[in-house]
Amino acid sequence: MYLEKINGPSDIKKLEVSQLKTLADETRAALINKISKAGGHQGPNLGVVELTVALHYVFDSPKDKIVFDVSHQCYPHKILTGRKEAFLDDAHFHDVTGYTNPNESEHDMFIVGHTSTSVSLALGLAKGRDLNKGSENIIALIGDGSLSGGEALEALDYAGEYDKNLIIIVNDNDQSIAENHGGLYKTLKKLRESNGTAEDNLFCAMGLDYRYLDDGHDTAKLVELFESVKGIDHPVVLHIHTIKGKGLPYAEKDRESWHAGGPFHVEDGSPIYPDEGGENVVFNCLKELLDTNENAIVLNAATPMGLGFVQGVREEYVERGQFIDVGIAEENAVAMAGGIARNGGTAVFGTFAPFFQRTYDQMSHDVCLNNSPATFLILSPGAYGMNSNTHIALCDIQMFAHISNLIYLAPASNEEFTQMFRYATTQKEHPVAIRVVGNLKSTGVADDTDYSVLKNKIERRGGKVALIAVGGLVPMALEVADKVKANTGVEITVIDPRFVSGVDKELLNELKADHSLVITIEDGEVMGGYGQNIAAFYGDSEMRVHCHGISKAFHTEFKAEELLDAHGISVDKLTAEITDSLK
Template identity: 35%
Template sequence: MRIYDIESPKQIKNMSIPQLVELSNDIRSFLINSISKTGGHLSSNLGVVELSIAMHYVFDAPNDKLIFDVGHQCYTHKILTGRSRQFTTLRKKDGLSGYQKRSESIYDCWEAGHSSTSLSAALGYAIARDIKKENYEVVALIGDGALSGGMAMEALNDIGSKQKKMIIIFNDNNMSISRNHGGIEQRITSVRSSQIYRGIKHDIKSNLQTNKVGTSILNAMTSVRDIVKHDIINAGLFQDFNLDYIGPVDGHNISDLIKVLNTAKEHDGPIVVHVLTKKGKGYPYAEKDKVGKWHGVSPFDIETGRSLMKLPNDELTWSEIISRTLMDLARKDKNIVAITPAMAQGSKLLDFEKTYPNRFFDCGIAEQHAITMACGMAAGGLKPFVSVYSSFLQRAYDQINHDMARMDLPVVVGIDRAGLVGDDGDTHQGVFDISMLRSIPNLILSQPHDAKEAQNLLYTAFVSQKPFCIRYPRGNVHYDKVDQYELIPIGSWTRYDVGDKPICIVISYGYDVDNVIHKAKENNISMIVINARFFKPIDTIMINELCSYDLPIYVYETDCKIGSLSSAILEYINTQKHILNTIGIEDHFVNHGSIRTLRIQEHIDTQSLFKEIIEND
């Protein structure tokens, strides 16, 4: 079958196993060729081609709900549901999303740009199905790396308790984005090597099902089977959650996959199907990758594996600049450590790991844990740096608020991929961290406008001994290593005068500061350009000065407006001009006491309100 002729998964239902194998080979070649031109998530999709085909062969989507965790491994699913002709538009404006997208297809029942959500969503679907007395299967495909996310563990606990009929396909490729870390991985390894159990189980069933006596003996051996299952293969990872288990099964053997999935389909209650796959299968460069280089790729040359996107010789990515600076500072200070929640490759921390292996900590896909662990390190006298993508940082909001800022612990957080990231879409746009963090007391939030400022901000962050966040975007910038680090006054902005008689003031941040200056010079427009390198605290002295000029002020920012830099400026200006009288809790944490006492203390009781009304009348 030609890939472009596939419009529905129903078209593969009557195909033979050899035909399905041929289809899997065609899809794998299609993916390599297509992604080499558009970029996208390569390794994860090459690893689940046969598994995706088997899922659509056995189950009846869109009636049956197929949930992919993480959503970026759904490319074969998209091909089988009639979207192959759109792959030239993958991750482009108005084109095919790189993830499941509910608005894109009725076959996409769930959206996820981050890991560990599938099991909770699947249980929710199963509960809704049973309450509404509907009839469909719920299937969650989750990777081994995603099990390091606390949300997945919480879901497994609840699934085992509620015992709803659902199928968990555990895609075990011994990698998440890069290699896995931690105790869960060790438990998975013991389950992965369960050849002894599989042999025993097969031999017992084959020998005893040949006659009535044997069948009776087999039925009486349930407890023995369970003992063998638990003691020989130590499948406690799932058994401890009260989940039945099948596997492991070869994730690239379509015949075996179909048999096992059909068995799971007949099972009453939750069941785990353990599938062994090879990430990057079919493309040698991706198969050999152990650090996540081929997880998400830009356009590349298929023959050589070389990226077609090259940086100018004098430029580095912002992530690389931060990483190099971190390594330089760590060379001089042995208390500096680095932490990543499974993003060592993307955050350019692999060199740090190689140079300082005992001071590097990859905690898996667990942003919450990463932040609180860093807080414990800080309380113990270390100087931790945590690198987290902006779009994933929201998962650790509670930890930043409650553990890091409330205890005023000196943790430095590098907010990578801040701002628009483009291709990965709405699940990954890092435009909310400013508004999310600005309301948290004790926290310093900043962004450099060039490489020099990035180096000095990171140096300042460690010296400050405060909860300090530095955001930086995806992309690259001209780089020169600073000769000597300089302390940047906390909350200070810098000013650039373009021309002689300014007609306006533009306040911006990040690399857009230089863009505005360049554009103003190019168009011969005189203006004052402000580098607002701190979102919290802001430079109130400079704001007062700017307001005295009686010039129009433009706040030019490329992140969410609500709660943004402009909001911070307006809030401050309002306190000076009293355009709007505001009553609320100021920028600090409120200690314990009765509610009545605290409302009086914070001047948010009705008596304080009316006192202000009378005084301002």
């Protein structure tokens, strides 16, 4: 056993090169121990074990600085930099996050969870080193899937005229989350097939030195390659071919499904907690659209499973020309959707809310300024979405609700989503975005609302207190109303706004007649959110307004119900607040 004696990179350097393969095998075993029991990013990490061992054998972290793109491939790095117990001992699994984090270790440069950023960050570290007259190596590790992101290409372009030490490792496993898309992957394929000698070479075209290694799992060859560039005086790209999911045959075969997931049985890969499935209202609506409208098209940016277009399903629509995956390039997808809509097509672009953050300029300028009637599905925003500080999207309302011409709808049920989607994809007046929270449920009651008329829905008509609940919080608001009535005999008003890009002035004015308090609840940040628009409307009146939402912070590793409760959003706390106000 070598791993038990490895507490940092200095211990790795005590080994012989011939012993590194065994260390890599032990590191992979530790990795599998954790991901099989606790889940996580599986395929990306399994594919870089040997690369990471060789990296720490040659370079001198933390003096030499390593930047991991997205951090989906940082688990072996954590194992080898003093955090192995978090992978070997079940009791310590939660001692570390799934991403690099300087608060955990001096060997981590940044908290990183978004893609295509590593080369830019590394260039910044390099320029900082130059200003301080340092001499350390700066290393960016980027997966081939991340190369389609605009920031990565911008950084490579600048690196082509930079003239000091910068080592860019391209971990090429011929896979993003799903398959790669874009012309640059044709050139990467040519480079792999020609052992790096093909004339079509993106990196050389940008003025970068270039070296290729076909077997990214040969520790001796990796060490030799890294030693050849240690201390180099100019930028160089090390293009290394690896296998995503290396070491688990089923993960190597089905690379898309094994990008990330929950606990599994190591012997056959079967899940320990099988997904019971259930209705996928988003996919059902998209399928109905594509099957009934030959001029409709769905765009996605490397996350097709989020829309239900898993492998084995999307191929039919790709062949029809009705489904496009642009790769990790959300900005391009948004602008394309605007262009399609402008030229008579019915365009829908959907991806997860944290990744929509990259599209603000295109949403505002390319689509909304031109009032192009494209449809955008913003998946899993708010507290019921992803819960890592690298992936949270608690400010989607602040980002999109205030863009002119954009209608931002917030369904409270699957039925409302279905009707909103049909409206959005049949109207031709303006762009529409739909806020698809992760806790939507079916009510069993069809929605026949005409959403061309932007009106709030009164779920319960009462008096004295109005509770306005955004989207998926409407069921909570109705439960609160039931309890308040049971406690006090008073029927309060419950309102489902349905749209958060404006306020229903007529309804809000009506409330002044027999209400003295309006309470708003939303599952995103309260500052600049929907509730504060209501408060602003009532600013010069006698109406009291209390806005509940999430505080301004990078919340992480939270449970939605606990985070909301901590901010006063729970059945018990809202019931107590309203009951007290009625005394």
